[in-house]
Amino acid sequence: MSPEAAHIESSCITEACTEEYSEKKREISSLNFKFPGELLFKISGRRKGLKGQLNRGGIFLFVFFLFMALFPSFLAPYAPNERFTPYKEPSWDHFLGTNDIGNDIFSELVYGSRISMTVGFAAALVSTLIGAILGICAGYFRGALDELLMGFTDVVLIIPKIPLIIVLGAYLQPSIWILIPVLGLLSWESTARVTRSKTLQLREAGYVKSARCMGFSSWHIMSTDIFPNLYNVLLPKFMLATASAMISEASLSFLGLSDISMKSWGTMLSFAFFRGGFIRDMWWWYTPPGICITLCIISIALIGFGLETQGKEHVREGADAM
Amino acid sequence: MFSISLRADRLSKTYEAGLLSTGKCIFREVSFEIRSGKTFGLMGSSGEGKSTLGRVVAGLEKATTGSVYYKGTPLTLMKKNEKIAFRRKVQIMFQDPTDAFNPRKKIGHAISEVLALLGVPEARHSSKTEEMLITTGLPKEVLSRYPSQISGGQLQRLALSRILLLDPEYIVLDEPTSALDVSVQAQILHMLKEVQTERNTGYLLISHDEIVIRFMSDSYGVLENGQLKIIE
Numbered sequence: 001m002s003p004e005a006a007h008i009e010s011s012c013i014t015e016a017c018t019e020e021y022s023e024k025k026r027e028i029s030s031l032n033f034k035f036p037g038e039l040l041f042k043i044s045g046r047r048k049g050l051k052g053q054l055n056r057g058g059i060f061l062f063v064f065f066l067f068m069a070l071f072p073s074f075l076a077p078y079a080p081n082e083r084f085t086p087y088k089e090p091s092w093d094h095f096l097g098t099n100d101i102g103n104d105i106f107s108e109l110v111y112g113s114r115i116s117m118t119v120g121f122a123a124a125l126v127s128t129l130i131g132a133i134l135g136i137c138a139g140y141f142r143g144a145l146d147e148l149l150m151g152f153t154d155v156v157l158i159i160p161k162i163p164l165i166i167v168l169g170a171y172l173q174p175s176i177w178i179l180i181p182v183l184g185l186l187s188w189e190s191t192a193r194v195t196r197s198k199t200l201q202l203r204e205a206g207y208v209k210s211a212r213c214m215g216f217s218s219w220h221i222m223s224t225d226i227f228p229n230l231y232n233v234l235l236p237k238f239m240l241a242t243a244s245a246m247i248s249e250a251s252l253s254f255l256g257l258s259d260i261s262m263k264s265w266g267t268m269l270s271f272a273f274f275r276g277g278f279i280r281d282m283w284w285w286y287t288p289p290g291i292c293i294t295l296c297i298i299s300i301a302l303i304g305f306g307l308e309t310q311g312k313e314h315v316r317e318g319a320d321a322m
Numbered sequence: 323m324f325s326i327s328l329r330a331d332r333l334s335k336t337y338e339a340g341l342l343s344t345g346k347c348i349f350r351e352v353s354f355e356i357r358s359g360k361t362f363g364l365m366g367s368s369g370e371g372k373s374t375l376g377r378v379v380a381g382l383e384k385a386t387t388g389s390v391y392y393k394g395t396p397l398t399l400m401k402k403n404e405k406i407a408f409r410r411k412v413q414i415m416f417q418d419p420t421d422a423f424n425p426r427k428k429i430g431h432a433i434s435e436v437l438a439l440l441g442v443p444e445a446r447h448s449s450k451t452e453e454m455l456i457t458t459g460l461p462k463e464v465l466s467r468y469p470s471q472i473s474g475g476q477l478q479r480l481a482l483s484r485i486l487l488l489d490p491e492y493i494v495l496d497e498p499t500s501a502l503d504v505s506v507q508a509q510i511l512h513m514l515k516e517v518q519t520e521r522n523t524g525y526l527l528i529s530h531d532e533i534v535i536r537f538m539s540d541s542y543g544v545l546e547n548g549q550l551k552i553i554e
Binding site: 205206207209210212213214215216220224225228229 | 377380381382406409410412413414416418421422423424425426427435436439481485488
């Protein structure tokens with residue numbers, strides 16, 4: 001084809017493409033093809049009725065707790081270690097009174113979100129990364145490696161987590177830097193299983209087969225063709241793992257297996273229980289951290305379930321095969 | 323010329339029996355040869371194993387018995403560098419054009435990756451891509467679009483030209499036109515013919531459409547009940 005002819009044809013095609021493009025754009029909007037950045041807003045926008053309200057509520061609560069964790073000084077009236085008269089009842093000076101050593105409970109609560117959420121997100125990140133790597137390798141390579149990795153996953157799946165964490169927590173020095181890897185290393189199995197099954201599906205997609213045929217390395221295919229298409233599966237798993245890690249952290253802290261210099265909501269509950277909060281019926285000491293743990297986990301779980309449902313709808317609509 | 327052909331020698335494919343199912347033989351003792359510049363058509367009804375046979379010939383799946391020979395060497399006995407050469411020189415083009423590109427990569431990115439794989443310096447990527455677009459007759463703006471924003475015919479042309487960047491000797495065409503409408507089918511078939519004349523590429527054309535097979539093929543075979551009947 002001569003360059004002139006190509007130019008004429010290309011300009012004709014450009015016009016045709018522009019028309020086609022606008023038609024396609026309409027088609028695409030009806031397919032609901034989404035990119036990760038728009039995700040949270042889309043879930044809240046799309047769901048109608050009770051489900052939508054719950055999702056919006058979840059996002060709102062989550063943003064509130066995130067703000068609390070990132071900028072505690074905006075909300076907390078005092079530093080968490082500042083001392084006042086102990087066992088004070090709620091007043092204008094101290095919204096939630098003071099604890100046994102005179103720390104302002106409200107300030108402690110605000111700063112405590114930082115530790116609880118850090119442990120939750122960091123442990124979830126570790127578990128999601130391990131689960132994703134093992135799941136992708138098992139699903140992509142299949143064969144003996146798949147059998148080996150999934151066999152190992154089954155073994156980890158049957159380990160009783162909380163008793164093991166308690167034993168490890170008791171033997172190792174209590175610290176969130178021990179707690180994060182321990183929680184992460186013991187909760188990746190379901191992510192690995194789900195990632196594997198999705199990878200098996202993606203492995204048969206035309207673009208993966210084409211990439212294999214063209215001679216791209218397995219690493220390139222797994223990292224650029226498979227991993228980015230797993231976000232529908234990994235994001236909800238990450239959120240649910242965060243909620244689960246926060247529950248475990250709160251349980252262990254309540255049992256006294258946490259670093260007392262880093263007060264989380266679970267540690268606050270533990271102190272309220274063991275240092276006279278319950279005996280003196282100081283509900284303003286033990287109720288707020290309990291409510292915060294519950295609401296934060298509900299908000300994360302709501303987002304996680306919303307993303308999971310959206311992922312299923314995405315598959316039903318066939319957008320994955322696009 | 324025996325040594326430069328792509329040859330399937332007594333290929334059989336059987337899916338293994340499981341605990342609850344008996345094994346299924348897809349095809350048995352299938353032999354044929356694809357020569358440079360020629361097209362071998364493979365016909366058969368749905369579910370006869372044409373696509374599986376295509377994937378085996380392209381080296382994406384292993385045959386249960388039998389071998390695929392490239393330049394006289396069976397795939398199973400190839401050394402690493404021979405395998406790399408085979409991987410570049412034998413390509414496959416799939417039926418569904420919308421599935422040929424990663425939905426999360428822009429077309430330009432997908433093309434650049436192939437150029438990077440071939441070791442083309444980044445400075446030359448744009449000139450190479452422009453050359454490719456002239457061959458396909460598509461405007462430059464398609465490079466900045468996602469696959470879902472382009473029509474099936476355009477995607478199929480882009481898929482073919484991306485394959486052509488690798489300068490393959492043989493292409494397995496797995497029902498390349500069955501997902502397209504009639505007018506676009508003709509465009510793609512003519513483009514394939516042009517490419518074959520210009521580059522002396524050998525094709526294994528898989529289709530259930532006899533008209534397409536007759537139009538494109540120099541010889542063809544019908545896969546029926548696991549057996550290949552060759553019609554010259």
